[in-house]
Amino acid sequence: MNKIILLCILQFSTYTMQSQNEPYHSDVEWVTNPSHNNWLYKVNEQAKITIELYLYGVLQKDIEISYSIGPELMKAEREGKVKLANGKAELTVGTLKKPGFLDCRFKAEINDKTYSHHIKVGFEPEKLKPYTQFPTDFTSFWDKAKAEAALCPIKIEKILAPEYCTDKVDCYLVKIQAYKEGYNVYGYLTLPKKEGKYPVVFSPPGAGIKPMDPLTHTFYAENGVIRFDMEIHGIRPDLDAKTYKEISRSFGGGDNSYLINGIEDKDRYYMKKVYLSCIRAIDYLTTLPQWDGKNLIAQGTSQGGALVLVTTALDNRITACAATHPALCDMAGYLDNRAGGYPHLFTEYKNMDKPEIIKTLQYFDAVNFAKLIKVPVFMTFGYNDNVCPPTTSYITYNVIKSEKKSLITPVTEHWVSDNTRRVILDWIKTQLK
Incomplete structure (x- = not known):
């Protein structure tokens, strides 16, 4: 449909x-x-x-x-x-x-x-098509990468985060060893206090290096849904804003951005470990005794929107996907003399128009992952967005072959209203088994 x-x-x-x-x-x-x-x-x-x-x-x-x-x-x-x-x-x-x-x-x-x-x-x-090519070894590249990452034993540290708990919700700060030994990611896990079995929503972050606030989506757990808000850089999300700002200056933007770190080699590109860490987070979430064993939904916005498309394509345990104005989509579109996706490598960074970089992008562009998705997808985006432009959102939506539905809010720029956040949860509820 x-x-x-x-x-x-x-x-x-x-x-x-x-x-x-x-x-x-x-x-x-x-x-x-x-x-x-x-x-x-x-x-x-x-x-x-x-x-x-x-x-x-x-x-x-x-x-x-x-x-x-x-x-x-x-x-x-x-x-x-x-x-x-x-x-x-x-x-x-x-x-x-x-x-x-x-x-x-x-x-x-x-x-x-x-x-x-x-x-x-x-x-x-609705007739827009991607510029980004699909490599012939795309699937085998990621199958090999997943197999290598799976050899790393998962180690979990979990502590209560009382500042985010309510009378209905418990919140934990979780540390996960992922990708390889010594490399960790963090996240906030919010669960209903009431005993029971619940669906799980996995939510990776938007772009940048910044503190996390799980209170924004506490209403998920209040509505009987476990939620995991993930951090991807191995930096504790409970650090103060000043410390995060200092870290961000080191590798959060410009020519130091993690989004171009190692971009000339698909095996060294920073985002490879990010994508694989998302799958390891799913490994952890499926061990939760409170999970209902049936429903595992990926939901994210901007960079997080791209990461849920990626994770859904790579992990068949995901049962539904909700992506809001996804980034990292048809990033090389500028080479076709039109808008490309965030992070706008060909207009905001230097010396990106190299064959080896364009080749690397093919293995990491969310459009190519979207082509492989087999479960229902819900996408939301606006026309006035200059960060994740509607051109690339439409291109991504157009290549999805599975059941899909979209909420288009033309006036919206790069933000999400509280109402739209709840519309997304309502759609997720329609997908529960």
């Missing part, structure tokens, strides 16, 4: 807010509405957008808006200005000759301050 759900944006009594992305505390509200309610058009069809601007909730008239329009995450192909006559303007933003997304970027000067906004519209994104 292949379903796509478009999240309906609420209509407010004073004005619609389909693409109002400004922070809650901003005095300025942009209202930009595509002429198609689902923000999607046919290739070669002209897209139009109406623009309104509010200051303190008051419609602004005769304000001049600067705009630039181009394929998402690429150089603008058209620039100009438009005036909000009587508080509104309609702009023909153009079209694309092949599937993809146009990004319309706006700026306005009000009281000597510049306010920016953007909105993306899509053109037959």
Whole structure:
């Protein structure tokens, strides 16, 4: 079954807010509405957008808006200005000759301050295909890697984390020896206090090196689901924020980023041990006496969204997968003159356009793992996301051959609402056996 759900944006009594992305505390509200309610058009069809601007909730008239329009995450192909006559303007933003997304970027000067906004519209994104090639030895490479990692004995250390416990939930800090002896990962395990057998949700982290807060998803255990929020770098997640910031400066970003560490060799690439450690975490979770023995769901966001696609493809114990705007998808897409996936290696890093790097990426790109998934998948993503762009989310969704369903929230940038978090849990519940 292949379903796509478009999240309906609420209509407010004073004005619609389909693409109002400004922070809650901003005095300025942009209202930009595509002429198609689902923000999607046919290739070669002209897209139009109406623009309104509010200051303190008051419609602004005769304000001049600067705009630039181009394929998402690429150089603008058209620039100009438009005036909000009587508080509104309609702009023909153009079209694309092949599937993809146009990004319309706006700026306005009000009281000597510049306010920016953007909105993306899509053109037959269901026809987008990956640039990344699938290596002939992809499966054998990972089968061998998994077999080698399985030789490492799992050692577990588990201590109560009382600061995250409630009257309904117990939380433990867990240390797992994974991948090879001496290499550890950590995670917070939250369980219902009530005795019983429960489904398990495995949740790897988003990108970066930062503290973890299991309280964000305590509602899983409150709803009768065991949850494991995993750390992938072997760094205790209970360190203070200052210490994490110092560690992150060492290998968390830029040319020191773990995401490019060893990238010229698929056997030395940092993410190899990350992917294998996810599987070893599953080894641990399946030993929990509270697990119901039937339901093991992978759920994650951004980098975590990629890691759940990877883990689901590599481990047939996973029974369902929920990925939100996954990173690491069609990363080499920039070489096809369009947006590629996070971490945007070909625009944010130096000297990445090398044959050996492009070859390594083929073994680690989440798109290639998505092709192998055989269990139900639920994906959520938005169109205005510049971190994990909709181009790569659609490409990933398009290659999934198993039962799949998506919740598309066009206005969303790189964030997840509390409501969407609970929609994901609701979908997970529908997959329980």
